[in-house]
Amino acid sequence: MRLVTLEDVHAAAAAIAPHVVHTPLLSFDSGLWIKPESLQPVGAFKLRGAVNALSRIPSEDRARGVVAYSSGNHAQAVAYAAKTLGMPAAIVVPENTPQLKIDATRAHGAEVFVVGITERESRAYELVEERKATLIPPFDHPDVIAGQGTIGLEICADLPDVATVLVPVSGGGLVSGVAAAVKSLRPNVRVIGVEPELAGDTTASFAAGELVRWDAHDRARTVADGLRAEPSELTWAHIRQYVDDVVTVSEDEIREAVRQIARRTRIVSETSGAVAVAAYLNRELPAGPAVAVVSGGNIEPEQLASILG
Structure with a gap:
């Protein structure tokens, strides 16, 4: 199985440049920057x-x-x-x-x-x-993975001394692309995937060393509606090759992260987009500057009001 290369990601960056935003790094606190993909024209990294x-x-x-x-x-x-x-x-x-x-x-x-x-x-x-x-599948395609990997290029260019990159995980296209790019450019940077406890199939797979499948109805329990998919053979191959760890966060931790992102950065995050920040706030991480990918901001107004209230 051929994995996406740094050359693939650079080619993707050239192809998408006229249509996507090079999103900034925003300071969350002294140790964390967020990468707000909610600023894309469709409100998420998927573009x-x-x-x-x-x-x-x-x-x-x-x-x-x-x-x-x-x-x-x-x-x-x-x-x-x-x-x-x-x-x-x-x-x-x-x-x-x-x-x-x-x-x-x-x-x-x-x-x-x-x-x-x-x-x-x-x-x-x-x-x-x-x-x-x-x-055009949501993650199980090398061109899709290479496109998502452009986030990793931007992180390395904008924060050369980054030590840890935290990335939401669902089907795995985002973390596959980001990890492939970051590890190719900065092999010592730790790339950590983050998913909800209620959809923790990738964490289970990472611990087992092989794909562990969860029932779709079980994965649907999480409030993080964008993180209910499961990795494919292709994305799992990238995760095994490039990702250092995968951790989970609770539903309450996800909601609190949405609140903290809004209050500290004035950015709206959907629940799925907030899991990387939730991990930063609640899990032991390596020392050094960290970046959390906030993957999207397409949240129902009623849900946002309920969380912020």
Whole structure:
């Protein structure tokens, strides 16, 4: 299995540069900077991988469009990228996707299909067959992983003495790309994945040394709706190669991290985006400057009000 290389990530950076934001590092406290991917045009890091993957579709295939399945942020990203690059898009989302993310996906011109939480992949493959479209999975694709890896390039450029990078984990595309880039540029930097305790399948896999599967309904219990997927064979290979550790955080720790991010940096984070900061606040970490990737800010207003209140 071929892993994404630093050259792949540099090529992705060139491809996506006209369409994504080089997000800044914002001071959280004396030891932590946050990387607010909530500042992307779709409010999440997923735009990086989506633009890179769509930009590499051959011209003769573009008219048939793209299909994606997603819990929300990848849906918006593919819809936005398809609109920007002139392709039709069909997106399959599970029924527990926040309405905010469904509405935003439709607003970008995509056709949205809402299905049961265990049916999103099968329906997407049906649409690919029906339309002869190109599938853009949320994480299980080298072009998607390379696009997410551009975050690692930016972190190393903006904070050369970084010691630890904390990254949310769901399907593993983000942590795979970031870790591949960071470890290639700074082998001594520790890359730590973070996930909710209620969706701690990657932590269990890391401890076991092999993929451990959790039932989708169990993973759906967490408030972090963007972290309910599980790694693929491809992302697991990257995690094993490049990631130093994976830790979990509790539901209360996630909510408190959303509050702390808002109060200390004036940035809105969705619950999924806050897990890296939750780990910084509640787990023992190596000494030295740390960066937490705040992966997105697409949170329902009612949920944000409840957490901040």
